[in-house]
Amino acid sequence: MQRFRGKVAIVTGAGSGIGLAIARAFASEGAAVVIAEINPATGAVAAATIGTAGGQAIAIPTDVADETQVARMVEATVDRLGQVDILVNNAGVVAHRLLLDLEREVWERQLAVQLTGPFLASRHVARHLITRGATGRIINISSVAALMGRVKGGAHCASKAGLTMLTRVLAMELGAYGITVNAVAPGLVDVPAQRDELNLSGAYKERYLREIPLGRIGEPADIAHTVLFLASDEAAWVSGQLHVVDGGLMAGHLSFQGVHDFTMLQGTGMEGELP
Ligand SMILES: NC(=O)c1ccc[n+]([C@@H]2O[C@H](COP(=O)([O-])OP(=O)(O)OC[C@H]3O[C@@H](n4cnc5c(N)ncnc54)[C@H](O)[C@@H]3O)[C@@H](O)[C@H]2O)c1
Numbered sequence: 001m002q003r004f005r006g007k008v009a010i011v012t013g014a015g016s017g018i019g020l021a022i023a024r025a026f027a028s029e030g031a032a033v034v035i036a037e038i039n040p041a042t043g044a045v046a047a048a049t050i051g052t053a054g055g056q057a058i059a060i061p062t063d064v065a066d067e068t069q070v071a072r073m074v075e076a077t078v079d080r081l082g083q084v085d086i087l088v089n090n091a092g093v094v095a096h097r098l099l100l101d102l103e104r105e106v107w108e109r110q111l112a113v114q115l116t117g118p119f120l121a122s123r124h125v126a127r128h129l130i131t132r133g134a135t136g137r138i139i140n141i142s143s144v145a146a147l148m149g150r151v152k153g154g155a156h157c158a159s160k161a162g163l164t165m166l167t168r169v170l171a172m173e174l175g176a177y178g179i180t181v182n183a184v185a186p187g188l189v190d191v192p193a194q195r196d197e198l199n200l201s202g203a204y205k206e207r208y209l210r211e212i213p214l215g216r217i218g219e220p221a222d223i224a225h226t227v228l229f230l231a232s233d234e235a236a237w238v239s240g241q242l243h244v245v246d247g248g249l250m251a252g253h254l255s256f257q258g259v260h261d262f263t264m265l266q267g268t269g270m271e272g273e274l275p
Contacts, residue, residue: 003232005030008081010073012064012121013091015042017191018141021220022088022227027055029228031086034077036062036121038091064091064117065109074124083132086231087125089118089163090141094193099154107155114159119166122181126174135178137231140167141223142183144246160185164242171240180239182230187246189218213248 004026014023015037023033027050035057037043043059050057058080062073077084093113095106118140129136145153146160164183171181188194188208194217209215226245229235244250 002030007031007085008077008083009086009088010034010036010077010084011088011090012036015039015046018186018189018220018223019090020046021224022090023057024050025224025228027057032081033057035059036073038063064121065112067120070120071124074128078128084125084128086137087121088139088227089121091117095155096152098152102154110155111159115162118163122170126179129179130177138170138179138181139227139230140183142185142242144185144187144244144250146185147250167242168240175239180235182239183242184223184226185242185244186223187218187249189220189223191220211249213251216247218247
């Protein structure tokens with residue numbers, strides 16, 4: 001299928017994990033893709049891998065928290081590829097600390113990357129779309145952490161919850177221009193960073209899997225499929241929503257705190273495995 005032939009998609013943080021899967025999926029369906037990644041090395045490899053597979057991708061090193069860099073990235077995309085049609089705000093950083101211990105700089109960086117970054121990229125892309133008189137799609141990668149608190153995840157949860165509201169307000173403000181804005185909230189997805197944590201304890205992983213009705217951790221492609229639907233013509237009347245993609249985790253969620261709640265190990269003899 002070539003649903004995105006003639007379209008240009010920017011994916012932030014597409015050097016690895018979920019963003020890379022999204023970029024690959026867009027390219028495999030005909031889109032020209034911009035890898036807007038802070039790490040120039042992984043960004044270049046991602047673009048080259050997509051090129052080798054027959055897709056079109058360019059890497060533009062970008063820190064999404066820096067408005068000057070974001071503006072330049074959008075301008076460079078238009079210069080090199082002619083336009084922007086789709087923006088996926090995916091870049092993320094992880095910090096596991098109790099709020100009591102969290103350094104202010106870490107809090108601010110997390111919000112800068114995961115909340116301010118999507119705000120900045122969205123408005124630069126939206127201004128381009130409006131000037132061009134074109135409709136478009138903005139998709140924000142949120143998390144189930146937007147919906148449930150997580151011990152040692154204060155800045156992460158707060159930024160993702162803020163991203164949900166940013167999604168709603170952008171949807172309201174940009175709807176008149178034919179721009180849809182949605183968020184996707186993944187549950188636990190198997191990317192290298194998460195794998196390191198899950199491997200801390202087999203029992204821990206087992207406990208987590210028991211909370212997922214579909215019985216498995218997500219794959220990056222599970223998230224990419226939903227993102228591509230939201231970017232497609234079929235989703236033209238879908239906007240302002242948070243779409244949870246989590247194997248059913250949230251369906252019956254009552255009090256389970258999530259993978260980062262290491263307090264569940266207390267009293268099990270596995271406290272030594274706490275990071
Ligand atoms: N993996 C999961 O279980 C999971 C679950 C829910 C939500 N998410 C979200 O999915 C998104 C992707 O995460 P992932 O799991 O693929 O992790 P990841 O670490 O593999 O990917 C994040 C990417 O963002 C890049 N990045 C970091 N700061 C940046 C910046 N300032 N500007 C541009 N790029 C930057 C990183 O270099 C990296 O390539 C994140 O927003 C994350 O919060 C992940």
